[in-house]
Amino acid sequence: MLARTADNLYWLARYMERADYVARIVNTTRRLAALPAARGPDREEWRSALSSTGALEAYTEARGAVTPAGAIDFLVFDPANPSSIVNCVDAGRANARAVRTALTAETWDTINSGWLELNRLRGARVDRTDSEALGQILDLAVKLSLDVDGCSYRTMLRNDAYWFGRLGLYIERADNTARLLDVKYNILLPETEVVGGTLDYFQWTAILRAVSALTAYNWVYHDSVKPWLIADLLVLRPEMPRSLISCYDNIQRFLDAIARAYGRRGASQRIARHVLTRLENTSINEVFSGGLHEFITAFVEDNDRLGAEIAEQYLIH
Amino acid sequence: MPQAQYFDEMGARDTPRAVYAQVARWLAEAPAQLLESRRLQAELMFRRMGITFAVYGDNEATERLIPFDIVPRVIGRSEWNALEKGLVQRVKALNMFLADVYGKGDILRAGVVPSELVYRNAAFRPEMVGVPVPHGVYVQIAGIDIVRVDERDFYVLEDNARTPSGVSYMLENREAMMRLLPDLFAEHRVSPVEAYPNELRACLKSLAPRGAGADSVIVVLTPGQFNSAYYEHSFLADKLGVELVEGRDLFVRDEEVYMRTTQGPKRVDVIYRRVDDDFLDPLAFRPDSELGVPGLMAAYQAGNVTLANAVGTGVADDKAIYTYMPEIIRFYLGEDALLKNVPTWRCREPDSLKYVLEHLGELVVKEVNGSGGYGMLVGPHAAKDEIAAFARKLEHDPDNFIAQPTLALSTCPTSTPEGLASRHVDLRPFVLTGADGSRVVPGGLTRVALKEGSLVVNSSQGGGTKDTWVVDDPVAV
Known part of the structure; x- marks a missing residue:
């Protein structure tokens, strides 16, 4: 097969997996941050969320002090963060589109539909701290990754x-x-x-x-x-x-x-x-x-x- | 509804043409919401499958859908057979013309076509002179744009002999129709179009260069995913079962072409290229091209790779050469052209120019090398100042233009937000040519001008598409 095709498939899978991971980290961190201060940890949780997705350095450079809203925005929406969820899905879809002939119709359909849905949610969301919309996006990222994985597993040669x-x-x-x-x-x-x-x-x-x-x-x-x-x-x-x-x-x-x-x-x-x-x-x-x-x-x-x-x-x- | 001055494919509401009888009945009986709901379903389907195209200069929507209209365009078998003969004749002549102008130049010496139209044509490639191509086939894939004006007459509006696109829509529209309207479909005997990729593969294989193995390696060469027709390129590669490559995936060594694979270099025999001549090889053509493959032209000239279509075919589909097609057919085949040309004024001829300038308000004026409906004037629809501005352009560079009467393009019932209405259509059938001659898959791409009264069907200008059905002639009862 074409070396470039292999490269696109390799990165498609990496981006999907990363989107899933970042979504899970954000979800868990929101949960942790919602604990009463007396029982919860100190306010370092968003710092470590950034750190465990490899984004802390880029964040500090771009935004300075870590705040919960800033971290969520950076991890989920910021195009300047290569590992942000929207970037992972965009990049995954671009890789898929470049090699759609190497994907099964089901796999392509899953990625493309997920990407369209994310765009819709992204467009509809006015308030970036709206926790319901955020929850939908995080769920979407996890589900998209699972679906792409499942489609590949079930349909690919x-x-x-x-x-x-x-x-x-x-x-x-x-x-x-x-x-x-x-x-x-x-x-x-x-x-x-x-x-x-x-x-x-x-x-x-x-x-x-x-x-x-x-x-x-x-x-x-x-x-x-x-x-x-x-x-x-x-x-x-x-x-x-x-x-x-x-x-x-x-x-x-x-x-x-x-x-x-x-x-x-x-x-x-x-x-x-x-x-x-x-x-x-x-x-x-x-x-x-x-x-x-x-x-x-x-x-x-x-x-x-x-x-x-x-x-x-x-x-x- | 059907205006008297246009031929309507379906005919009058109460007395539809025989081939349209069932469609007419279906349209009359279908609940009003059905058309709209099927249209929305189709749109969703196309969007999800990513059947999109990019419009240059349109930042807002880099991926747009070509609107799909679910009312089919129906052509009877006998009409089709006549059309097919004409198409095959025309493509045969186009190939002979190309072999001639890059070979001995008989037609130019005979004075049938003026030499300067060929040699001073920007699409003429001196690099191709004396370079033989397998079986003399230059145009493996042709898209011939046809319009209909009455019951009997089909006109060729334009020959597309470079990298004609749209065939993926022919195939996908059919898929969509079979899914959305299975009952209507079942009532007809519609000739299948799905053999197209097989026919294309066979034709490309038959033209593999010497030195290719029994299982010759074919690839589709695309400019990349930002090209307007990228979807089609990937679609075709998929249906052909071959690699979709970009220029950077190929390289040339010792005048042979290789692709870079995970297992190292692999020789390529046939390239179905969807990259224009100018960008094919930075060493031979535009040095700034990053889409091409350095050395490709040398490998081609050495006969180690087949390009489809050949380099330099643009000299035959030029709008100025078009006007000579009847003479070209007669010169090579000794036959009259089966398909008519639209009467055309060549503005390079002073008398014609004079006539055109005096009648700009009635004519369609096109650039000789233009495509996609850009840079043309549709006289009857143009404002006074547009016409005046165009007249100045025309006087400044008459050689660059031709003019045609505004054709009474046939109409076809079309689903619009305001309900069913007549809209103008054309037809692009695809003619494939291999070592054993030409064939046409029964059908093609019907393009429809969605704006009321508009004659511009190009997708880049807001045109839509329809599925094209070639059906058995109804048996007279």
Whole structure:
């Protein structure tokens, strides 16, 4: 297939996944910010929302002090923020339009309809703090991402067009989960350090909610929310679809499919195998003893390197 | 309702033409809201599918819908057969003319067509002189614009031999009709149009260059997603089952064309290009073009890739050459033209210019190289000062213009916000030419001027489209 087509499919999936993630972060943060001040955390929640979507620096540069309204506007509507929801949907749709021949009619229809609906909501919304309209947009972003994913899964041929889309999705997802963990590493402490109280409890459940893992947590651990188990769930549990290990399991699978079809392996297959092996051969205690922050930083670097290697190997010629 | 001076495709309300009998009955019986609700459904469907086009210079709506009218345009089988013969004849002559002007130049030496009209034509490509093309086919895809003025007569309004567009609407309009009005559809025996992509693929394959494998690689070359016809480009690539490429996806090495794939370079044999000559190759034509492929022209001249349509076909669909089409057909085929030309004054001829200037108020004046309805004067609809301004333009550069009488374009019942009304239509059938000759998929794009009384059907000027049905002739009872 055309290298540019593969590139568009890869980025289409990344943008859809990112729109979903940003919407979930905004939703969770609104919930957290609505807690009574006495029980809620300090007013840092919007700062960490910006940070966990990689937008804090751009925000500070453009707007200065973090305010809730400013953060929401930046994360949802601002065209100057490449990761804002409207930007993700616009860019996703532009990528889809560039390669609509590589998409099934259902997938294209889903993306295009979602984009039209977002434009309608965007146009109708006069007051940017109108929480009902905002809720609709956040729901739309989550649903759009799910629908596009479902359409691809159910209707696309299992060939390289599908595999490059899946790669984009899991690389983006791994990046998102890792960033979320990194922003919260100061409250995700090992079993040996007893800390926290109600305040941290809300923070911990917020993390789980952000990746819709609160119910999953209960099913996996049958235990009250403990920070080290949250880290375990999001890093090492293969049954958790947003965990780093699950993402890399998929990444390796789809890179292998491509390598088999093309009859050639390369650097990206090697990196993916290396990262997956490391995740498979570690425990959450080992992660904590080396430092969660250090572990995540190294992971994000590897993930970035893999993204660059996939581009080099397949997407740019 | 049908004004007496125009031929109406359906005929009078109470005595419809035979091919329209069922449509007329349906229109008479359908509840008033049905048309409107189907129209809205169609619009929603087109919008969701992204069947849009861009209008240049229109920042407000970079993606607009071409209005679709759900009252079909019906053509009887015998009428169609006659039309088809004329179209095939015309395209055959166009191809022979191109082979001649880029070859020996017989027609110019015989004085049938003035040499300067060819050699001084901006669309003439000296790069093509002496360059053979597979099977002498220059125009693989032609769109011939036809208008009807009465029961018998079809006129050719314009030949489009460069990169004619609109065929996706022919196909999508049919899909829409089958979904929206299945009952009406079932009452007719409508010739299918869906074979078009297969025919196109076969015709492109038959013209693959030497050195192409048994399974030659075809691509569709688009200027990109901001081009007005991008939807059509992607639609065609999809239906053909081939890659939709942009210039940056291709490169030339050793006079062969390759596309950049995830598995490295892959040789390309046939390019159905929807990029104009000027932008095809910055080394050969406009150096500032970023849409093209450096070296493409050299690969083409070396015979290692087939371009559809060929480079330089614009010299044949020029409005000045158009006026010579009857003579061109006679010169190559020894036959009279089956399809009439609209009587045309060539403003380059002093007598004609004089006549045109004196009758501007009655005539349609067009630029020889214009397209899309831009830069033309429709005399009967123009204000006094517009006519005066146009006269100055005309006197300044008469060679650049032709004039035609305002044709009594036929009308067709059309659904409008005020109810059913007569609107003027034309027809663009698509003629495909491969190694084994030409064929026409029965149907085409009917364009309709949605403004009351308007004769301008171009989509860039607010025209709409209709599904075109070629139906079996009704059996006389």
